[in-house]
Amino acid sequence: MDAKGLIKALKKEAEKYNERRMIVLSGNRERSYKIVKSFLKKMEGKVALVAYQLDQEIKNAEVYHLKDSSKLLGTTYDFLVLDLWHSLQPSDIGKLYGIVRGGGLIFLIVPPLDKWKNMLNKYHYKILTPPYTEDDVRRIFIPWFIKKLEEHDGIAIIEDGIIRKEGFFESKVEEEKSLEIPKRHIFEKEIYEYAITQDQVDFIKLMERLIEKPNPITAIVLRSHRGRGKSSAIGIALPALIESLLEFKKRIRVIVTAPELENVQEIFRFSEKILKEKGYEMRKRDREGLIFDISSDNFTIEYFAPADAVERYADVFVVDEAASIPPNLLLSFLERTNRIVYSSTVHGYEGAGRSFTIRFLQRLKKKRVKIFEFEMFQPVRYSINDPIEKWVFDALLLDAEAAEINVENVDDLVYEKLEIEDLLKDEERLREYFGILILAHYKNNPNDFAILCDAPNHIARAMSYNGKIVCSMQIAYEGNLRDEDCRSVYYGGKMILGNVIPQLMIRHYREMKYGKYRGMRVVRIAVHPDNFDKGIGSKALENILEEAKKEKLDYVGASFGATSKLIRFWLKNGFLPMHISTTRNDVSAEFSVTMMKPLSKEFEEELRTIRKRFMRRFMYWLFESLRDLNSKVALDILDSYEGEHTDLGLNSEEINRLLAYAFDVGLTYRTVKDCLFKMSYNFFLSDKKNVLSRGERMLLLAKNIQCKSWERTAEILDTDEERCKIMMRRIVERLIFEFYGDRDEVLEFQEEVQRIFAERKEEINS
Incomplete structure (x- = not known):
């Protein structure tokens, strides 16, 4: 059998079992394309060609660059020609196989x-x-990738026209079952007839639960592997839900959110198709062919990025690819609607489905929410026995699972310096390691695996207990940059991938020498969720620091989405904040904070200087760029500063004005706002922050620095506005006497005010 005959036979086998088959064409690139073109010339069907170098043509094929792989999500083809000759980015495989x-x-x-x-x-x-x-690049991932191509069924390998592996796979023919539409249903029967699988039918029925008035919130949680038709099922159900809700309300607003606009195109495509067939006159808006809004006179379905969606209200919220969005943000959507659908890919290319279950669903169940859970199993495009899906899950570790383990004694933990070459030889241990990363982080993708395999500056570390991994760490070496790299960052604003902290220091603190310091950045540190709050993460950091000291590095650092819990964890372990981004991440809606722990004496002095600069600019950012930064996070950062021996920077007139405000003798909050900002700014730079309680410091921060309203400030402090106003006057009085109490004019002012009030009291009594 020649190559062409093998491909024909595999096509026939794929049709028989309603599965896919893969043909790996290795060797001369021109010859490989010749084989593909010769076969496809006589074939009917839709063809996609995806490549890095677009120098080949296949008749009637739709051509895409590899960087545009996301645009094909939700589309369906009969043939995919994926040219990996010039570039193999694992996440592209995860996006395109389905x-x-x-x-x-x-x-x-x-x-x-x-x-x-x-x-x-x-x-x-x-x-x-x-x-x-180039010599330092580890060449590990592609040999692993090839090994999995050779191991799995349904994959043929043809090199320069010679068959190396036939790839036949005698599978099972799935029994065709007719769909059972529920006998009792609210949505029209025609809506159910759009479904392809019974799972979709059953989910559409579940969506009818959103018609009744929620008390107070109804949430549907939908999970599935990729390719099960969850997005299309939502798109089918939405028009029927909108029509049902219009019986009770004049206008319905549906907000759809996901990490990327590409993620929700199936929802828009099906909703638009059904609404058109129902005769609605609609307006449609798109960006470069991607729909983000369809509307009529009495309804709208519109897309917003997660960080924008959380600022808006809607009758119905649909959150797609929820596993790729932080749990805090997912829960925040509950404040914006009383009907919500969370849809999540389990073991998908873009996130961690099991993390979604562990980190989010457990928290959702503690809320006052009526929850309906649903999981889809049946693929819509191919049989459930499809060998190509099994290959992808195995090769990209999409189904990696953490071991079951319960740590009883932290002192028995073992710090392991994992070599990636050895890890790939022990697949059970490899899956333990990655399974924990998937469980503990909301955002993982196969590129992380490839980076750990091949990037010369990345290493793997773990904490194990009784031989099982309980904490996984991914660490990057940074710094020791060449002079030309430091200059390109300093003068040209160049982004140097993989050197996050050095370029941040050069860019923001304007010293090229910062690129010369050598350090470790903790890219990920993940503890098995069954073993949280046992000190395992701190124990792991302790070992990382010890290793870094032995290597005579200057620092260990980390950069992550700023939450109070995370910042306190790193503070507890001796790390100090030295920068925060002034814009939110579009997906996580969090500001990224960078924290460091100095190891060398020289860098300890440098970090002290950097932090001194950072704290000053940070407070200026807080009243505009970071006005919406969570006040608890902001206070954690300010409280971390050891402070300076300084006063409040006030002159005699400003002290006098603040005293007049504090004693309520003619001046209001608004008239002394300039003094209050100056006072608060210098107070947080001082070494006397502990003279106020955390709640009092929070009041100074939220009202005087972040310039929040009295109403919002009261919410943050969990009290009422009047109480906040009284507290503010008392705080000002206390700080003036703490910092300037030995001044004659301060004592004189107090005595005079007290004398006048005493005289007034006597007059009233008489």
């Missing part, structure tokens, strides 16, 4: 396999960071 329907073929075009194992591709150059060179 777009081919059952009976279709996927062609991978790659270099000769033995040569490919040692080649550098475009993705390697993306993760190669100074001062490392």
Whole structure:
């Protein structure tokens, strides 16, 4: 059998089982394309060609660059030609494997396999960071990838026209079952007839639960592997839900949110199709072909990024790819609606589905919310026995699971310096390691695996208990930059991937020497969720610091989405904040904070200088750029500053004005706002912050620095506005006497006020 005959036979087998088959064409690139073109020339069906170098044409194929892989999510093809010759980015595989329907073929075009194992591709150059060179790149991921291609069923390998592996797979023919539409239903029968699987039918029925008036909130939680038709099922149900709700309300607003606009195109596509067929006259808006708004006179379905969606109200909220959005933000949506659908991919390319269950669903169940859970199993495009899906899950570790473990004694933990080469030889342990990362973090994708395999500055560390991994760490070496790299950051604003902290210091603190310091950045530290709050994370950091000291590094640092809990964890372990971003992440809606712990004497002095500068600019950012930063987070950062021996920076007139305000003798809050900001600013720079309680410091911060309203300030302090106003006067009085109590004019002012009030009291009594 020749190559063409094998491909025909595999196509026939794919059709028989309603599965996909994959043909790996390795060797000469021109020859591989010739084989594909020759086969497809006589085939009918929709073809997608995705490549890094778009220098080939296939008749009637839709052509996409690899960087646009996300645009194909939710689309369906009969054939996919995926050219990985110049670049292999694992997340692209995760996005594209599901777009081919059952009976279709996927062609991978790659270099000769033995040569490919040692080649550098475009993705390697993306993760190669100074001062490392090409020789330092570990070439581990592609050999792993090839190994999985060779191991799995349904995958043929043809090198330069010679068959190396046939790839036949005798699967099971799935029994076709007719869909059972519920006998009793509120949505029209025609809506149910759009469904392809019984799972979709049952989910559409569940969506009828959102019609009745929630008390107070109804949430549907939908989970599935990729390719189960969850987004299309939502898109089918929404028009029927809107029509049902219009019986009670004149206008309905639906907000759809997800990390990327591409994620929700199936929802819009099906909703638009059904609404058109129902005869609605609609307005549609899109960006470069991606729909973000469809509306009529009495309803609208519109997309907002998560950080924007949380600021808006809607009758119905739909959150797609929820596993890729932080739990705090997911819960915040409950304040904006009383009907919500959370849809999450389990083991998807873009997030961690099990993390969604552990980190979010448990918290949702503690809220006053009526929850309906639903999981889809049946793929819509191919059979559930499809071998290509099994290959992807295995090769990209999408189904990695953490071991079951209960740590009883932290002193028995063992710190392990994992070598990635050894880890790949022990797949059970590899999956334990990655399973914990998936469980503990809301955002993971296969690129993290490839980076750990090949990036020369990334290493893996773990804490184990009785031989099982209970804490996984991914660490990056940073710094020791070349002079030209430091200059390109300083003068050209160049982004050097993989050197997060050095370039941050150069860019914001304007010293090229900061690129020369050597350190470790903790990219991820994840503890098994069953073993939280046992001190395991702190024990892990203790070992990382010890290792870094032995290597004579200057610092250990970390950069992460700022929450009070996380900041306190790092503070507890001796790390200090030295920068925070002034814009929110579009997906997480959090500001990124960077914290460091100095290890060398020289860098300890540098960090002291950096933090002194940071604290001053941080407070100016707080009244505009960071006005919406969580006040607890802001106070944690301010309280971390050891402070300086200084006063409040007030002159005699300003002291006098503040005393007049404090004793309520003619001046109001608004008239002394300038003095209050100056006083609060210098107070937080001082070494006397402990003269006020945390609640009092919070009041100074929220009202005087962040300039929040009295109403919002009272909410933050969990009290009433009048109480806040009284507290503010008492705080001002106390601070003036703490810092300037030995001044004659202060004592004189107090005595005079007390004398006048005493005289008034006598007059009233008489």
